[in-house]
Amino acid sequence: MEVTKWDMADYIETPEDVIVYLSTALEEGEPADVINVIGAIARSKGMTKLAKEVGVSREALYTSLSEKGNPSFITILNLLRSMGIVLQAQKISVPTHAQTAAISAMA
Template sequence: MTIETRDWDVVEHLDSPERIAAYIEAVLEDGDPALISAAIGDVARARGMTQIAFETGRSRESLYRALSDKGNPQLDTLVSVLKAIGLRLSVQPIAVSKPT
């Protein structure tokens, strides 16, 4: 008996605002710019790239390119896509342990 497998796609699991926020937050903690843009691209695909393109005033093709793991989106692209998917950037201080 052979086991049939299929590719796992995170997009299938980004089905609630809480899951989306947790996913993006985890990726931001990692700090890898390529991973961050690709993860935002995952969320845009989950929400529908055509709708995100419409809401941001950008073409689907340019969003796919910018939000790929090889893309290098500008800050205004990231901010507009995050806004379209219902998120915003925020800044928090890094917890630093004080010497005793």
């Protein structure tokens, strides 16, 4: 029996799926999870097409969105824009411990 690796990209079929997956990752606040979800969304849309739209090679896009990748913020913004997604700032009522720690670490 052959076991295939589960890939979130296989389950992203509608614009609503994109919003649910990305919103959940952003709310949880783990940067690696956000990048993982963005990568899955990109794979579901077609990496070759998106790489051309963003202005990077397909290989560079795969590398930057990989587990060991560290994409620049501008790459993420351009990628999201090419997929029809924008980030919006929203006030949170009570910051979580992780958010407070992240803000403190940046200071």
